[in-house]
Amino acid sequence: MGSSPGKILVVDDTEANRYVLVRLLARVGYEVSEAADGAQALERLADKPDVIVLDINLPDIKGTDLAHRIKSDTETASIMILNMSASFTRTQDRIEALDRGADGFLTQPIDPPEFLSTVKSLIRIRRAEEAVRQSNRDLTHFAFTASHDLQEPLRMVASYLALLQRRAGDKLNDREREYIGYAIDGAARMSSMVRDLLALATADTANLSTERIDAAGIVADALGNLKLKISEEHAAITVGDMPAIQADRVLLSQVFQNLISNGVKFQSDHIPEIHISATREGSFQVFRIRDNGIGIPAESLDRIFGIFQRLHGVDQYPGSGIGLSLCKRIVERHGGAIGVESVVGTGSTFWFSIPT
Structure with a gap:
């Protein structure tokens, strides 16, 4: 049996609507969970859904406010949100939903092919974004490792150059002293750059x-x-x-x-x-x-x-x-x-x- 094409959380306070949406999604292979209100939806986030199909008119919180809350949390911000509504159907309603964090908006009653295509498109976007995030994580890890491992060799280079300058200073001519000065300055600049790279990598990874x-x-x-x-x-x-x-x-x-x-x-x-x-x-x-x-x-x-x-x-x-x-x-x-x-x-x- 093949793996699921994605995890979907359906949030709607109307049981009939949830039943229809869950059957549509399960029929094409999605792993589907459901919630009847905002509180249950927040609990279901532990299942790490790819897409949340979110009704705007919930009993305990407006769907647009719940979307904003989800998108404001770094742990859940990458989840795609599809807002749906039968009552909030004006252009301004759609604009508000998108401004508050929704990645898509459909009016009810839904057109099943359009609904499934929209969900598929949102999952495709999520997969592409995750690939970029993983690439960035790999680059950040490389920068952190490289900058961390370069610090000690650079300290040794700078220390021995300074030692050479002190012990052999009187025996060197002006040009040789100038060359050592260039080397010490270059090592100091590289050390500063490595420290900044380490700070940059830490800023991305630190909690x-x-x-x-x-x-x-x-x-x-x-x-x-x-x-x-x-x-x-x-x-x-x-x-x-x-x-x-x-x-x-x-x-x-x-x-x-x-x-x-x-x-x-x-x-x-x-x-x-x-x-x-x-x-x-x-x-x-x-x-x-x-x-x-x-x-x-x-x-x-x-x-x-x-x-x-x-x-x-x-x-x-x-x-x-x-x-x-x-x-x-x-x-x-x-x-x-x-x-x-x-x-x-x-x-x-x-x-x-x-x-x-």
Whole structure:
């Protein structure tokens, strides 16, 4: 006997509707479970369905709200949701359902061939997305392993080069000392890149340890880590009122630290001035880090969050080109987004959103 083409959870408070849908799906080989309300549906998520056929008008929760709840949880966000309704049939109803997390919408009474084709299409999409996620997991694991295993050899290279420089310094001519200096600098840059790669891989794989916390404390952590750099550059940092948010303190502190550090670093001859603010926008808290730095050309704004993307040579502004990519991964794992507005010669405002 062949394996099931997929697992389907049918959620409908009308028994007759569940009976018809379950028979249709089982007849073509799907493994089907059912629930009569939202509470039962949440319990059935333990069965790990591929698709949820979800009635909008449930007795204990609106189907669109249940879809949003499922899609907001990283453990269940990949499940495809097909909303169905006999009463909510306006275009605006369909728009609301799709905006709240549904991957498809059908009106009842259903057309059986259309229904089965829609379910088949959603499973095909889920399989393709899972293949991409698995590929990303494999790449992340490789990056983590490679960067972790490279750390010790790099430490040895840097240590022995420094030892050679100290012990043989007087016996070397200027050119030889220059060559050793290049090697030490190269080892230091590679070590920094490996550390950033390890942080990037960890950001993808580490469990989010979220808690309700005042964002002012997270900003304070970041500023504490940058205390020496801020002092050396005589940077002026101001912080507005900060809200309480649900977040991983360590990871989000890394986001603030990277963005503030960039504001301090990417300057010409100005004293760095950085302002950190937050505003409530819909269901998100949006944080902004505004600086008076060199700015970013408009044609480069779309690519700066990619890994290893650099706009300047390491001689001008040191760094690995991983920091903004790391920020993007962390923010997206929290369910938010990140972006930037910038004017060359005036400065940049990086923003990121975190769900409330």
